[in-house]
Amino acid sequence: MLEVHHVSRSFAQRLVLDDISFIVPSGALTGFVGANGAGKTTTMRIIMGLLNASSGHVSLNGSELSGDTRPNFGYMPEERGLYPKQPVIDQLLYLGQLHGITRAESRKRAMDLLARFGLEDRAKSKLESLSLGNQQRVQVAASLLHEPDVLILDEPFSGLDPLAVDAMSSILRDYAARGVPVLFSSHQLDLLDVLVDHLVIIQEGKILANSSADDLRASQASRHRLSLGADAGWLRDEPGVSVIDLSGSQALVNFESEADSQRVLAKALGLGTVSEFAVHRPSLADIYREII
Numbered sequence: 001m002l003e004v005h006h007v008s009r010s011f012a013q014r015l016v017l018d019d020i021s022f023i024v025p026s027g028a029l030t031g032f033v034g035a036n037g038a039g040k041t042t043t044m045r046i047i048m049g050l051l052n053a054s055s056g057h058v059s060l061n062g063s064e065l066s067g068d069t070r071p072n073f074g075y076m077p078e079e080r081g082l083y084p085k086q087p088v089i090d091q092l093l094y095l096g097q098l099h100g101i102t103r104a105e106s107r108k109r110a111m112d113l114l115a116r117f118g119l120e121d122r123a124k125s126k127l128e129s130l131s132l133g134n135q136q137r138v139q140v141a142a143s144l145l146h147e148p149d150v151l152i153l154d155e156p157f158s159g160l161d162p163l164a165v166d167a168m169s170s171i172l173r174d175y176a177a178r179g180v181p182v183l184f185s186s187h188q189l190d191l192l193d194v195l196v197d198h199l200v201i202i203q204e205g206k207i208l209a210n211s212s213a214d215d216l217r218a219s220q221a222s223r224h225r226l227s228l229g230a231d232a233g234w235l236r237d238e239p240g241v242s243v244i245d246l247s248g249s250q251a252l253v254n255f256e257s258e259a260d261s262q263r264v265l266a267k268a269l270g271l272g273t274v275s276e277f278a279v280h281r282p283s284l285a286d287i288y289r290e291i292i
């Protein structure tokens, strides 16, 4: 497990990370979400040792990481780092060499990764001749070439078409299934529900959530959606009910207890038609919006 402990960081007196702590569990996909400028990239750079924390530290499996050495981490930075004018395969072979992998093994791994992204026929193309989404796939392949034990990806899904999103999702899931802690940032909230096991939410340099996806969903389980035959405004005056959203005959509410939900259902039936009365499980995107 990767752990961020009480990390703070300022730039020119401005505090951009304020005593943040969270975990990236092994064997789980962890989504890292927050608005532009919330502090995601700064946090990832500190995890990678590319930037020093003003205070706090990062540990892996209980051992504090020090300086800028990281044992077999894979990182895809926000500013993509490959050379536009060089052929894709040459860059991957070069990276393999930097990681001490033999040329033959690097070629095998590179071609396997390119095949998974549907790019095996572009191996000899210059990077700049690929579409932006395909360049992105090559960047991810580059971060995976040395089969890292920890994976940190800054916006790996940005600019990808739906098929590439699926390919990327399946690769990240494979890594998590091997027991690797995987942290990725994303602004694509629709991906959270299908992908993440653990969610970290950051806002203005503070952590607002650091929970398993299941716990976050369970914390919202008492919510119900009601669709009545007439105006649902009376729900606002009911004890034991808090209205989250109400529009005409439709309402989204929280009941304090099961007894409250049954009493309100009986009252609604007494008043007229009830076409829907169902437990509503909010998506992680809904939960994110509410927390933010």
Ligand SMILES: Nc1ncnc2c1ncn2[C@@H]1O[C@H](COP(=O)(O)OP(=O)(O)OP(=O)(O)O)[C@@H](O)[C@H]1O
Residues within 6 Å of the ligand: 011, 016, 034, 035, 036, 037, 038, 039, 040, 041, 042, 043, 078
């Ligand atoms: N080198 C730097 N010098 C000064 N300020 C910086 C530096 N790097 C980041 N910041 C500031 O720190 C804050 C957090 O930036 P960061 O890039 O970590 O946010 P982010 O959550 O990754 O945003 P985005 O989603 O837009 O990529 C921002 O206000 C940014 O301007």
